[in-house]
Amino acid sequence: AYPCGFIHELISRRAAVQPNATALAFGAQTLSYADLERRSNRLAHYLISLGVGPEIAVGIAVERSPALVIGLLAIVKAGGAYVPLDPDYPAERLAYMIEDSGIGLLLSHSPVLQTPTGFSSFCRCLNLDSLELADQPDYPPRPALHSDSPAYIIYTSGSTGRPKGASNSHGALANRLHWMQEAYAIGPQDTILQKTPFSFDVSVWEFFWPLLSGARLALAEPGAHRDPSALTRLMLNHRVSTVHFVPAMLAEFINQPELPEFPALKRIVCSGEALAAELQQRVFQHLPGVELDNLYGPTEAAIDVTHWTCRDDDGHSVPIGRPIANTQIHILDADLNPLPPGVAGELYIGGLGLARGYHRRPGLTAERFIPDPSGGGARLYRTGDRARRRGDGVIDYLGRLDHQVKLRGLRIELGEIEAALLAQENVSEAVVVLK
Numbered sequence: 001a002y003p004c005g006f007i008h009e010l011i012s013r014r015a016a017v018q019p020n021a022t023a024l025a026f027g028a029q030t031l032s033y034a035d036l037e038r039r040s041n042r043l044a045h046y047l048i049s050l051g052v053g054p055e056i057a058v059g060i061a062v063e064r065s066p067a068l069v070i071g072l073l074a075i076v077k078a079g080g081a082y083v084p085l086d087p088d089y090p091a092e093r094l095a096y097m098i099e100d101s102g103i104g105l106l107l108s109h110s111p112v113l114q115t116p117t118g119f120s121s122f123c124r125c126l127n128l129d130s131l132e133l134a135d136q137p138d139y140p141p142r143p144a145l146h147s148d149s150p151a152y153i154i155y156t157s158g159s160t161g162r163p164k165g166a167s168n169s170h171g172a173l174a175n176r177l178h179w180m181q182e183a184y185a186i187g188p189q190d191t192i193l194q195k196t197p198f199s200f201d202v203s204v205w206e207f208f209w210p211l212l213s214g215a216r217l218a219l220a221e222p223g224a225h226r227d228p229s230a231l232t233r234l235m236l237n238h239r240v241s242t243v244h245f246v247p248a249m250l251a252e253f254i255n256q257p258e259l260p261e262f263p264a265l266k267r268i269v270c271s272g273e274a275l276a277a278e279l280q281q282r283v284f285q286h287l288p289g290v291e292l293d294n295l296y297g298p299t300e301a302a303i304d305v306t307h308w309t310c311r312d313d314d315g316h317s318v319p320i321g322r323p324i325a326n327t328q329i330h331i332l333d334a335d336l337n338p339l340p341p342g343v344a345g346e347l348y349i350g351g352l353g354l355a356r357g358y359h360r361r362p363g364l365t366a367e368r369f370i371p372d373p374s375g376g377g378a379r380l381y382r383t384g385d386r387a388r389r390r391g392d393g394v395i396d397y398l399g400r401l402d403h404q405v406k407l408r409g410l411r412i413e414l415g416e417i418e419a420a421l422l423a424q425e426n427v428s429e430a431v432v433v434l435k
Contacts, residue, residue, distance in 0.1 A: 084199045
């Protein structure tokens with residue numbers, strides 16, 4: 001068991017310990033822990049005055065910037081659950097997410113609000129660039145949260161053409177971040193690069209793990225996550241020690257014609273899609289001495305549920321490893337019977353990391369989050385992923401059992417695209433494949 005406490009409370013404690021240390025860096029701009037604490041507290045109190053609190057979903061549509069970190073932290077400190085609305089998404093998808101999530105309040109800023117997104121027609125929008133918060137209290141608020149209160153709701157692709165929001169709790173998030181700190185032990189000497197779009201759950205640990213550990217959070221400029229040369233400059237300029245890549249982007253990064261040495265880089269974390277053994281070996285060849293970790297987890301759990309530290313060997317595949325703390329992985333057949341090592345079946349997840357379910361979708365939640373057949377009142381999430389357990393307990397990922405695909409780390413339901421095609425005039429049948 002890990003210490004009690006909510007993630008935002010741990011960040012406040014860290015700010016009290018090292019107020020003058022740099023909390024985040026964005027280009028030439030920096031923000032100390034004290035500055036981040038004061039600004040997020042003031043915004044949190046203001047949000048509370050507008051009715052934000054436990055079980056209240058709050059939208060946020062902000063480009064990657066210090067304002068984004070302040071906004072996310074303030075929503076959580078106010079007791080709300082943040083719903084990321086990526087300004088790069090199509091307007092129709094954003095409109096659906098706003099309606100489906102039931103948010104009545106959305107945080108944004110001028111670079112987004114000056115574009116024709118249409119946010120203001122759906123709910124009340126606050127422009128973070130023009131809020132006057134000087135009269136708000138500097139101390140952290142104390143909302144009446146419990147471990148099952150939602151911390152964030154991230155939308156993922158839907159097989160019926162309707163994206164669904166996975167609601168993850170404070171308890172699940174705290175367990176995941178405590179495990180990560182126990183496993184990788186970063187501190188004030190470390191810098192973590194935040195480059196994952198905040199509509200993907202990897203961003204959650206990129207934002208919060210460094211701040212509760214006293215490390216420095218380096219924010220990539222908007223769009224830089226797609227540019228290997230821009231990421232190279234960022235990693236060198238900020239002396240980044242830990243960075244995340246989906247394997248497709250890692251391949252682009254490694255394949256740069258003149259890949260420099262990264263003297264501060266300690267670790268690359270991979271997740272989002274299968275990591276090929278050939279790419280693993282290229283990482284070891286081009287970045288000797290850098291640790292490579294392969295993690296696995298769906299949006300329906302608090303980020304990752306298994307981990308594996310890669311080895312420089314001749315293996316033909318890279319496993320997803322073993323469960324993280326307070327998490328159980330089951331490989332079951334179609335009748336929910338456990339399968340022996342070496343036999344492939346569907347991967348089910350149990351334990352503290354499970355999401356609460358799909359936001360405002362009880363029927364779908366009941367379909368995917370089932371009672372644990374072994375009894376005890378626990379739940380299991382059926383992932384739709386095919387896997388097998390090796391004799392030593394290590395788990396191999398073997399692909400999907402349904403029509404979901406991964407493309408450059410993006411989780412895509414082909415049925416969602418088929419549904420969009422079928423909605424077009426004169427289209428009676430549609431089939432989508434990944435080529």
